Amino acid sequence: MSWMNIELILLITLPALTAVLMYFSRDFNQRVRNFLAVSGAGAELYLIVSLFIYNFDQVKNSNFFLQYTIGYQDTPFVINFAMDNLSLLFSLIVTGAVFLIVIFSTQYIKDKENRYFGLFFLVLASIQGTILTADLFTLYLFIEAITIFTTPLISFKKTEETTRAAMQYLFYGITGGVFFFISIILIYFNLGTLKMAAVAESFALISTPMQLTIIIFFLLALLIKLGIFPIHFWLPRAHSACPAPISALLSGVLLKVYLYIFMRLFWTMIAFDFLVELHLSAFVLDLALVSSLIGHVFALQADNLKKMLAYSSIGHIGMILAVLMLNTEAAFYGGMLHIIAHLMMKSGLFLSSGYLLQTTLSHHIDDLKGIGHKNRLVFIAFITVCLGTIGMPPLIGFVSKWYVLLAFLKARHFFGAFVVAAGSIIALIYYLRYISQAYETVKSESPSLKEELISLKAFFKSTNTMKSVIYTFTLLIIFFGLGYQLFEIPVNTAIFELLNPQKYIELVLGG
Amino acid sequence: MFNNLIFIILFMLGFYALIMKTNLIKNVIGLNLMEAAVFFWVIAFSDIGGEVAIHKMGEEVTKFNDPVPQALTLTGIVIGASTAALLLTLIIELNKFSGTIDRDQLEGLND
16 A cells, blocks of 8 residues: 555545534634635645656556555445546646635635635535545445535525525435435446446446436436536526635536546446437437527526526536537547636636625626726736637637537537537627626716725725635636647546546456 | 335325425425435345344354445435435525525515
């Protein structure tokens, strides 16, 4: 057992330990709390980056693999963690984004609210567990843990709207969890094992109707969690009700984690050919494209800034799911790049909206008049990220959208190409609506007492940490837009993992 | 066969309460009924009429029930109980804010 394998477990236990420390530190002052939070997230980032750098040669030859087993190897149910190139890529981008979000939250969340960071680190631990686990039941546990721990974070402000949103989120999340549980149990009764690799080896032995049932329940669970069209109502509400860093976590990070589970289940565990054979892949492709269009159209009529961003998330996630369903190498490349791009852009947008909305009366579009004049530089950053999501050339959003479009054209799927282009045009309209509103000149009325108090409070609160996180995200988007080739090696090796699931299966079963 | 019938009836009853009823507490009951149906079915299906899987060292047991589904069910029950508690807490909070636990009336309040 080398240090590397222990690092794998540390990735999950370290945030959990930080959470426990946070929970018992109610009396700490703000500085100690911030130090704990940033050092916890920083240690996590150090672990994963060091794993990436020390194993760079193996990653480049795409034979990187680590595993850690708790329990006896030959029993049907062991707790097994494994990391290959795909999980390494996701773990890396998720931890990077979470680190920046934590730095933002240290300023955004006021004193004496350590409960927030405790829950935040529990969510981080569950996310890492979801990415690293190699058996189905642990996967189920961690998914449920994510749902349970994010619910109090959504209702953190304790108003009527947030409570309703949290309740709806929990109802849908748990219903999805029940479907997931049914699927797992059916697999266990048919094959007598819960290891993903062992299931992958013998999934073809199950009778076709049973295969169909298992796949449909998995699909139902994941489509609910991803917020794909017929079951998407909960998503905009939940993602707009919570504090801004949590919106960034849910919309930027968590949706990508569910996409990762989707890939793990339908490419590594259940071979994608089964989906094609059962005519489900074409169905999911069309559903995701319709969902993408509907998300963008609903964003057009949303009068609340955060709700608009959440609807736009539905549009982007639908597009990514659709392009993955094409099952070609070009499609995977575009999809992976857009996952990374959307993670950065949506986190940046939600964080900057959180900064901008501190000084306004509400999130409604009418109350946003003149915020572009008040916070000039932050709003310019906001516009830059908006242009990235629309797909303007020097930014990373353009690169990823370009590859997605190419993949659709190469597969001769013209409806998909149409949806990508139309989504960009609609996005241009709904972002312009907000940007023009923000630059509207405000009549020089004498401000009411309430407004004055709010602006005074904002003045004392404003220090540079939040702003610098927003600028970091903006600069990252510009930087990676120019140098997207930096992602070539990790993305291509992750795609190798999707195309050759046999390697993962052999290595996990080999011990 | 009998087990499957009970599973389907219980599951559909829970699903009906979750979808059709407007009282939020009834919805929580429906969700728990759905979970209970699944757990019941798992235990019934894995029962092959054997002994308990716990036995002394050296003792020969030829036929015993598979302990894995039982372990999974126990974990599932824990998750179900905690989510039910969380949901009920949220409903109490909601009742404090708006004075109602009816889903339709809540929808009518805003948007």
